[in-house]
Amino acid sequence: MPNLAPALIEWYAANARELPWRQDGFSAWGVLVSEFMLQQTPVNRVIPHLQAWLERWPTPSALADEPAAEALTQWANLGYPRRALWLHRAAVEIRDRFGGQVPSDVDELLSLTGIGDYTARAVAVFAYGQREPVVDINTRRVIARAQHGRSQPGPASPRDLVEMDALLPDEPDDAAAFNAATMELGALICTARNPRCEACPIADQCQWLAAGRPDTGDTRRRQATYEGSDRQARGAVMRALRQAADNALPQASIVPDWPDADQRERAIATLLADGLVRARGDVLELPR
Template identity: 65%
Template sequence: MGSRIRAGQSRPPRRDPSERGTGSSKLADTVIAWFAQNQRDLPWRRPGFSAWGTLVSEFMLQQTPVSRVVPRLEEWLERWPTPADLAAVPAGEAVRAWASLGYPRRALWLHACAVSIAERHGGVVPHDVDELLALPGIGDYTARAVSAFAYGHRHPVVDTNIRRVIARAVAGQGEPSPPSARRDLAAMEALLPQDPPQARAFNAGLMELGAIVCTARAPRCESCPLARSCSWRAAGYPEHTGPRKAVQKKYEGSDRQVRGLIMAELRAAHKPVTDTEIVTLWPDATQRDRALAGLLRDSLAIRAQGGYTLPS
């Protein structure tokens, strides 16, 4: 298949082997140096930011843009600066404070996680990956991210941005293959410096590079520190021919929108929301009932005398 030069992308120069260094050291050094000069000022990167704050930020950043997370994170940590503080309030308060971040089940999982940390770990976020994985709502990525970013342990951390940079810069593919924890972690491990502080910086730097330069739709290749050694650029930006990420359905008119409207009503009310009030939120009774049933099933809403409330 022929190559194509995208808008804003010049034809790549002949690759200079000297820039690749030996193994992955040159790539890692380049990314770390770039990150030191170009990283965004984000709360979780500031000195003294707590492990609890890192954990909260990782929950919030799942499927939510950084710009929406930062103000909510700061409000959250001012109100609940430790896991014990959050564990001491009803789960519904966590859901209420989650507000418009979306996917509010994350608030329930975060509350359950805080309770577990308070009861089983003396209120201290564990640093061990296996102990983190044993907490409610924590998967492989979050466990490794907290251990690496909050405690400085050497672990490969892989998110969507990192997968995309590795696919392009190393494998020469326009898009990454479908996620595979085993394959993706091995690919990142092969690039990761042995020194823990350098590994931490490289994890964060590669993630930042994918977030602000090597973006999915409009990569800024001329600004990329890896431009001269990027395999995808050297190959002429070949089209991706493998499986593609599923396109998310439109939000407008979806069950997600109806669920969001009901959740907004529950958060705003400090008394049970009646069936009559819920009827006014959406005209399609079948879709409205389906959304409400889903919220009850997910424990985001509970039946109460006179109507429905957030979980207690």
């Protein structure tokens, strides 16, 4: 098995982006919020929202003490608003079950609403310095190419954590740096399209490059187009409620000119089912 760590850690020390959650003293709560926001959202969109969020709610308890509607409104146009609702619920759980302190144990983190394998391990590693494998799509792409000679990773599986764990250095600080470095390499150099192999610090160990960069296919599920989708309709309903006085509107007046009436009704129905909005007679409102 190749030893990717020394070259990647050295490269990361010289090339890592300056991001808020990498600053010394950045809180575990800040790391947790950033990980929620970074799910399926580019870094440059997240940073201003993260800063505003932490200025308003610098601790989990500060958020937990306010209604969920405030979290959904503050979330603004980040998309996938269930993340805001889950983050609010996680904040309540942290306040009520963990004394307002973000837990450091992976199993305890996994017990919080909206937190899966990646987020739990990211908080344990980047906030608390534990030795755990952290695997995102960038990590999986680097491993697929460097170790397996594939142009793209397959669907996510528990095997990904096993493979990353085998690559981690023993020292927790080095392991944390290697986790971050692998993700950074995938984001900046080993990109899905047009990878810059000439700038890669592990090019001499990469099985995919050695094989001539073959196209081995991409079996990952494609995300549906946003324009014209139910997701766009849901976003329009949520935006109308965020902007309304008291976050409430008569149902008939919510995006009444939406071009597909059936899609509008479907969007409202799924938002109700997800708990992102609630009905009070013929009025829809954000949850309190």
